[in-house]
Amino acid sequence: MRSRVEAPPKQQEARVRLECTVSLANSGTSLEVLFDLLFWTGGQKIADDLWAQACYEAARALARNALPALTERLLGTALMPTPPIELHIASGKQDQPSLENTLNTNFLGHRTGTGILRRGADYLPDGLVATGDLPQAVTEVLRNIALDWRYLHPHLPVVHD
Structure with missing residues (x-):
């Protein structure tokens, strides 16, 4: 069975895509698991706490529901260590890779630099994932992405468990 999410009629592509991926390997075979969220922004910037x-x-x-x-x-078995999980933030429009007009980065x-904001990606810290501290793990990933985007002292909103 397939499910499909229809795009709003006047905007056929999502403006921001969040992806969380992990690869499971066993006996020479592997499976990549992808969980993604698409935002249709309607021309508005996505609020900082929302994204x-x-x-x-x-x-x-991905970590608490899908992987086990x-x-x-x-x-x-569901009693295996969680493999490395990668979080991606990217533009949903192939021809417009910039995130500046879609994410509120205030x-x-x-x-401290120039240039367009392109995709960001990093792995969730294994130690924090292993102890179940996903809010802090995601905060660390977002901090690293912000540093890559040249925000040297990012003030990240609190994520709620």
């Missing part, structure tokens, strides 16, 4: 919370929700859905069920079904503080 930070959305990043967390994607990570939580998948590993139980595919590998016979909360990140002063930017």
